Amino acid sequence: MSKFSEYNFKGQKALIRVDFNVPLNENLEITSDARMKAVVPTIKKILADGGKVILMSHLGRPKTGPEDKFSLKHLVKHLSDLLEGAPVLFANDCIGEQAYLTADMMREGEVLLLENLRFYKEEEKGDEAFAEQLSKLGDVYVNDAFGTAHRAHASTAVIAKFFPSEKRMFGLLMEAEVNSAQKVLSDSQKPFTAILGGAKVSDKILIIENLMDKATDIIIGGGMAYTFFKAMGGNIGSSLCEEERLDTAKEILEKAKEKNVCIHLPGESLIADKFAADADTSEAPSNNIPEGWMGLDIAGESRGQFANVIKKSKTILWNGPMGVFEMEKFQGGTKAIADAVAEATENGAFSLVGGGDSVAAVNKFGYAEKVSYVSTGGGAMLEFFEGKTLPGIAAVNEA
């Protein structure tokens, strides 16, 4: 493995795995460009050396091949702006003739963005042949996708073996993310509060168990909370629920008692009669939500209770918004928690906030400067804290 900052990219095609999984609104406009900004230094260094940059990423979770709303073409203009007008070419397929030809014809100082890797099911399957096809696009492989480092996919892990050791490396973002996460991991003070929310319940619920060895308190809000209420026999109406994880939720609650970890769930929810900005709303106990209604934010006393736990903490790890903060009506819970995290940080706590949407929320409410560290990774950051070696990191180190 080479060290990025010591490598001279002159004349080289650098194939960089980035995490450009940024939130887009209904008009397909970028609502948070944090993940794009975060890799600009990596791109600039290669261009300054006289190299060529080929970027590959996923966007969202397309299930059935190409779909306009998941196209990376929506990012081209903004990427060029972030690079002060540097030319950004786009290949509407991440492999195949057009991609290879464009890559071959690139001039020094140019950037090529490839279409969404997940338009091929082979990407998530970690298919070797697909990884090999991708590898042919570049002379050097750079992994700068910390947000996706917990996925053992073709472009994040499998691809590394098709490059000799001296031609694969981490980018500047990956190095910085790993260094700061490592620092917190080895140096974290208690009380240690993990705040979990968001919508990727099936994935992230599995992480909670291992976090119990580090955290003294675990706050569970957002869409994550309702699987727990259902597991305890509550009525959650049509709130987000991961039926296949009900047993996991029960086990987590039992283990937390054994390990003396406090799990905090929101007693009250702000409920809505539909998933829409103009929905009718009301408040209800989170374990007694009427049929046809869904919990879209934490409400009532739970906001203050969560805030109190946070303000007593010395280390805070936050991934996942407390509600559907993209809609004004359901942003209050996330704002209240951001406020408490900012206050705790001001009083000396170390706070780490990560995840595509969590970072978007923190930026939207103006809290980015008020937390200790903002990470581009959500699930990746949580898995790092579980003590796991992430596949995206292992592959570059060991392949």
Ligand SMILES: Nc1ncnc2c1ncn2[C@@H]1O[C@H](COP(=O)(O)OP(=O)(O)O)[C@@H](O)[C@H]1O
């Ligand atoms: N109660 C809820 N019901 C449905 N979706 C929710 C709820 N609370 C939060 N969300 C959604 O969760 C999404 C973010 O989840 P996730 O991807 O896990 O976070 P991150 O991107 O920060 O890692 C947001 O788009 C938000 O609207």
Ligand SMILES: O=C(OP(=O)(O)O)[C@H](O)COP(=O)(O)O
């Ligand atoms: O947004 C991401 O993760 P996050 O929501 O945990 O921050 C990454 O781009 C990984 O996406 P995935 O969870 O669809 O594999």
